[in-house]
Amino acid sequence: MTPLLETRGIDKSFGPVKVLHKVEFSAYAGEVTALVGDNGAGKSTLVKCVGGIHPIDAGAIYFDGRQVQVNSPRDAGDLGIEIVYQDLALCDNLDIVQNMFLGRERRNGLLLDEAGMEELAERTLSSLSVRTVKSIRQQVSSLSGGQRQTVAIAKAVLWNSKVVILDEPTAALGVAQTAQVLELVRRLADTGLAVVLISHNMNDVFAVSDRIAALYLGRTAAQVRTADVTHAQVVELITSGRSGDLGLKNGVTP
Amino acid sequence: MTPLLETRGIDKSFGPVKVLHKVEFSAYAGEVTALVGDNGAGKSTLVKCVGGIHPIDAGAIYFDGRQVQVNSPRDAGDLGIEIVYQDLALCDNLDIVQNMFLGRERRNGLLLDEAGMEELAERTLSSLSVRTVKSIRQQVSSLSGGQRQTVAIAKAVLWNSKVVILDEPTAALGVAQTAQVLELVRRLADTGLAVVLISHNMNDVFAVSDRIAALYLGRTAAQVRTADVTHAQVVELITSGRSGDLGLKNGVTP
Amino acid sequence: MNQVKELPGEAVAAAKQSPSLGNSLRGYVERLRGGDMGALPAVLGLIVLCSAFAAARPAFVTSINFANLFTQGAAVTLIAMGLVFVLLLGEIDLSAGFASGVCAAVLAVALSEMGLPWYVAVAGAILTGVVIGVVLGTLVAKVGIPSFVVTLAAFLAFQGLVLVLVDEGTNISIRDPVIVAVANKNLPPWLGWAMYAGCVAVFAAVQLLRARNRSRRGLAAEPLSLIGARVGTLALIAGLAVYVLNLERSRNPALVSLTGVPIVVPVILALLVLWTLVLRRTAFGRHIYAVGGNTEAARRAGIAVDRIKISAFVICSCMAAVGGVVAASRASSVDPNTGGSSVLLYAVGAAVIGGTSLFGGKGRVLDAVLGGAVVAVIENGMGLMGYGASVKYLVTGSVLLLAAGVDALARKRAAAAGLR
Amino acid sequence: MNQVKELPGEAVAAAKQSPSLGNSLRGYVERLRGGDMGALPAVLGLIVLCSAFAAARPAFVTSINFANLFTQGAAVTLIAMGLVFVLLLGEIDLSAGFASGVCAAVLAVALSEMGLPWYVAVAGAILTGVVIGVVLGTLVAKVGIPSFVVTLAAFLAFQGLVLVLVDEGTNISIRDPVIVAVANKNLPPWLGWAMYAGCVAVFAAVQLLRARNRSRRGLAAEPLSLIGARVGTLALIAGLAVYVLNLERSRNPALVSLTGVPIVVPVILALLVLWTLVLRRTAFGRHIYAVGGNTEAARRAGIAVDRIKISAFVICSCMAAVGGVVAASRASSVDPNTGGSSVLLYAVGAAVIGGTSLFGGKGRVLDAVLGGAVVAVIENGMGLMGYGASVKYLVTGSVLLLAAGVDALARKRAAAAGLR
Amino acid sequence: GGESGQTSTTSSASAQQPQQSQKPGKIGVILPDSKSSARWETADRKYLEEAFKAAGVEYDIQNAQNDKTAFQTIADQMITNGATVLMIVNLDSGTGKTVIDKARSQGVATIDYDRLTLGGGAAYYVSFDNTKVGQLQGEGLVKCLADKKAAKPIVAYLNGSPTDNNATLFKNGYDGVLKPKFDSGEYVKGPDQSVPDWDNAQAGTIFEQMLTKEPKIAGVLAANDGLGNAAITVLKKNNLNGKVPVTGQDATVQGLQNILAGDQCMTVYKAVKKEADAAAKLAVALAKGEKPQASGSVKDPETGQDVPSELLEPQAVYADSVKDVVADGYVTKEELCAGDFAKKCTEAGIQ
């Protein structure tokens, strides 16, 4: 089975600091792949490389088996890769509906189809059980942390994409909302998308993921099936880069 | 026992939207008080009112039994209230050390004592087990989500304060770092501080808190001792505002 | 004790139901008190200014002065309208003033030296604006030089260009009747009324259609009564203005009759509507706000940020060209000072006074018109006061501060109420 | 297979150990390639400019022209240095140019009409600057009017004030020998060398002490070799400059001897060091950066944002006063144009070309000096080219764009390498 | 067309009636700026006000600050305010003509003051001859160079603002004198640059660079006293002051002092009071509904029509004639002879 999204040997430096070392990562259609790692391991950087935000120094990105160039977020969008970034990236001066459709506005001829967008946004948001948003015409600058995060997630799942990457999507969410998002993640994978979930919460990871990829100090420590590992093993991979047979040996993935 | 920090009947509206309704909340010295509530319940708004960022519409804030006016973050700082905000509020153009000592720089006569600050910052950060920060002279704009959060926490615990409020401090943290922060929270309370912890993670809440206060749609749903309630009860309080005998009746706390 | 009452979910509910007129009015007052002041502060400043001048000089409230106001403020307002686009991105265009000078000079050369018909000359001026905008925008967006520096360089270069075009300091007279009419002639009174009727009708129709459409889809729509009130207010104010402008205002009616709406008024109105539509109702406008609010977020949303920036500069320079044509018409001539001296600062000032932020992401074309009105009223009023050179500068500065201060205090009060 | 090797933790380790010279140099090159270009782009632009002018006009590289450069650029550079503080906050001061005019006029009136001694007159000028700064800062910080509007109003009012002070347009001569000397006379050569020696010694001592202090505390400190290299480079360049300025540059040495470092040079240097210290090594400076970077974060950290803003405006206006004194000295007279026309745009341009951001939070006083040098070189070089007015404007604009373009491309290359 | 239309407001009131019998109209005056020269605000305004006050007419004097838009706005506002006579110093003929046309269409009489609006058709024109001013400057420089016995001197031009039409007229004047000398090889043409906005600070830099490029400059034709002073400051730095003659214009205190000090060779004095008085007389008469007679006329080169004119002669001032300016009351002895200049004043015979 070819992975839908694959990175091979990605290197990335910020000036003198090398953040990613030959990172290997694959995500398969119809599966949830969890990407885990300590703070500063390079998870978000890897995602930004795939999303065309950071140019990569070496290595290659494969989409559906073909090597692709992702030089800008546009390229990623054209491939069908949709990303919820950890730093959310919403326009504070726009309202919820405007943010959700940003860059892909619905039109009625030349003009915007405001009513249509509002309707669709309302439907998507309510499915994510956000009950406290007063109006979806509210500016996102006035939203609470969890509400912002919900908007960002709603924005990403609105489209017909092939890969959805979520960078710590539930960090600011309440109990009910978290459950809703995890369910959504599972549902997306079940409809045939490749879903990548970054999370520090092992319970969540084990609850929804099919595979787990661990990064340690910018290196791929392991890529395993969730069923094959235990909670403790994954934590060990995260904190020390190895766990028994698994993990880094001589700095390379076996 | 008088609470060290107490709010009585706080109302707060943003324009036409009323966000806090007569909120009652107390935190006691030597204890960890968890503040829980759904997304958009008004937790962060309450904290910002206490921190002098938002003026309150009605009600009063009591510190150590005396009513106090908190009109600006300066006032809060002078009282000995230290807050880690959910939106972190770091200066992206400054480095880690500069951010940690912002507003309370150490001096050598007229000039800054850079070496002294660097030393102290290094010590505090390493106690929070941040291992991947390349240099503490790095600009915070280049930090990962978890690293930023650690800096914000380190900044707040550096001072001799009487009340420490942490708004979802572990949201972006890894497993080890979360444990470290929870331990720190406990340690702070044990040295006699009043600690307020906002979190959506019930395990964390039950692990460290002595009391739990729940907000529901901007109203105080309950204030209880952690020992007196179960996991499920708290979740019910959060999601529906009541749980059996506990919770809102006729819109007021019994 | 165990009787649990349903909690009030008013706010959520209120958004769902179609609000009544009373509801909407109450909402508006609450919004005002809550800080969403819209155009109110600028309008307040304007009212204070007008009252002060009217009290000091009765001539201020004559119909001739009212008509003068429009022609006097037109050029700066038009340039300010274009600047809004660039300011919305958080960029600046220092060269807009002299760009208008260059375009005016192109117009003058085409008309007076090459003898081309007026529409060709105007097309040439606008085309010059497009070229200028493309060059500036490309330097800012693609090469990455800060817009302040690019347009400072352009500011210098365009001064030279104007000098070249008008032959080192002579000035070119414009005698083409059509061009001269733009800023100096008026519409026949019947046409003024006809346009008035058309505008009000279209406005009412658009409002009604939108409300119908929204309520058909089950979205919150404005009640008919509110729409009626709004259309009525517009009809009243605009009607009053047309009426006053259609009064005889010649000092010597026997010699010459002077009535009607100045031609620049429909020009400004048309452009105001056009650009407001573009900013508020097209994807392009949405993207302008997005880039200005958070460039990185816009880029991540797949917006071609460079193209948006270049387009904004093109619009700005085009509006500068239009402003230049109006200025040339008003002066019936072009010389090396056209678009120079205070034009740029007044234009940027107009946009900022109206409420456009220099940091990007916040502002409307209407702001530029309101700010332009403030600038025009100050200039007009000061002209009636008859001060000496130094006092005039001093008083103009203070009056500007006063108008902006009223605005700032209104906003500040609102911010204290909670919103920022 | 089971032999697990220790993972390389180079980066962390490297930061801990005291780096060697080779290491540091490598680090510098890496930093450059990584985008932390510091002053390099501006210096690059400057070198390109100078080479171009030197190639076109041999007179450009004479010692007299070198000396001219300093006095010609002094006033704009000084004003730009003050503007950096306001720009760091994300504010702007459009009135800085005319504020310098007002202060210069105060100086002239005190000297020539009231016959006060020079030090009283200078004190009066600076005090005027303080008052101006307090007023502007208060209006911006406390009343909350956007700085663009406040300083636009001040820009107008100060023109009136200058006119009042110089009696509606007369030209006041300044004949006080001390004031006239500031921009027109030179230090005796021996004093130039003495200052040179003092500066180099103090610089070396400070660097050494800091390194000692840090290594004593166990923090990463610079190696002696790097400090040596840095001090050596400074000594070499400064020595060369002093040497050239101490050469005889009179047209007619028999008639008059013209040697020595112009007096404005130590004035600029002293202020550069002072303000750099304030910005980099005091809590006040730190707070300026914090407010400019994230006002809300600064406020939450308990910084008195209003006070910081007012102080920045005071510093800006004071430096404008100093610039005004130098301008008055250079012209030996004050007239209503002092501080007018292009002074403000050139000063803001200087700060921005040097790398200061108009959005706040990023910039150094050194930037203003480098940018001021770019502006001065352009004006100086263009003066030698002897073009007509229109061509001069066109070429000046293009040259400015060229210098900024070199800078932008250098930064862009760096940004592409990863940092932004 | 110069006289047409103007007098239509005369109505029935005859010119011979006593002044008090009918309330005279209001006079509006628009001055061009206050920065190119001090004369507008310090001299013209003062003298015009005095004359209008003496005649007991209402007046309104404003300054357009070199801004065309402001110029038109002020004209609009004066007419709104009820002016019946408009006296303008145009910024350029184009705007001037627009204003005059608009005024005429409203029955307001117009006077061109100091600058003729080409094709404008104002009722009267009162001025100094600006080309003549330049001519005096050129002749002055020739005289001073002759005094210095300079052989093949290099002459530098420091022209006025490139956007000021008067600067062009001045230049035409002195070019007319000096160009033949360049052509004949008697003089050598040096650097020739304009000073934006008549800005003295920029003039300093421009002249310094001229001197760097061409160190042997032996004469400077500076278009006014301010520019002259800028050149003198640079010359002083090189100890060349007094050795290189510099011209000027406007007979400012600064210029006269420079002449007394021997640093400046000459300036051009325009007896502004005479000009103002002449113009005021015409304006007052028009305001009272009379139709005054002008002493001469000037042909408008664009329309070929004669405009009734009062033309006044500018006067060259050298060290020995400084006293004439003081005697005329244009500058006071107190301002001129302050401090160190007391002795020089005595030497120059200033009472």
Ligand SMILES: Nc1ncnc2c1ncn2[C@@H]1O[C@H](COP(=O)(O)OP(=O)(O)OP(=O)(O)O)[C@@H](O)[C@H]1O
């Ligand atoms: N622009 C940048 N410049 C320099 N260093 C950077 C930059 N961005 C990230 N880094 C560094 O790269 C490392 C990896 O960062 P990244 O954000 O990918 O971590 P992460 O795995 O997402 O961590 P977290 O779980 O905390 O979000 C960190 O050490 C960070 O400091």
Ligand SMILES: Nc1ncnc2c1ncn2[C@@H]1O[C@H](COP(=O)(O)OP(=O)(O)OP(=O)(O)O)[C@@H](O)[C@H]1O
């Ligand atoms: N400046 C503001 N203007 C208008 N509404 C606001 C503003 N700030 C917050 N709100 C609203 O107030 C409510 C409470 O927000 P708050 O940030 O306090 O929630 P929270 O309990 O911290 O939620 P979370 O767990 O998501 O952080 C939300 O509905 C939010 O939309």
Ligand SMILES: [Mg+2]
């Ligand atoms: Mg991350």
Ligand SMILES: [Mg+2]
């Ligand atoms: Mg919150």
